[in-house]
Amino acid sequence: MILYTDGVTESFHEDEEQFGEERLIDALRRHRELAAREMLAAVVREVQQFSPQEQQDDITLIAAKCRDGLR
Numbered sequence: 001m002i003l004y005t006d007g008v009t010e011s012f013h014e015d016e017e018q019f020g021e022e023r024l025i026d027a028l029r030r031h032r033e034l035a036a037r038e039m040l041a042a043v044v045r046e047v048q049q050f051s052p053q054e055q056q057d058d059i060t061l062i063a064a065k066c067r068d069g070l071r
Contacts, residue, residue, distance in 0.1 A: 023038030
């Protein structure tokens, strides 16, 4: 389960395009095998690479993952 603020999806690229939910979902899928902390760090890096200028809003992500054997 992922919770996020609009600062993630509304981060703008230099051409005024937003990071958006589709890019967020794609990033989460690419990094889903990582531990939660590392997955979130990888997603934040992608957002910052997409939108390298100073952030206008907060970037907050919270992840909850099931661990093997606890399902």
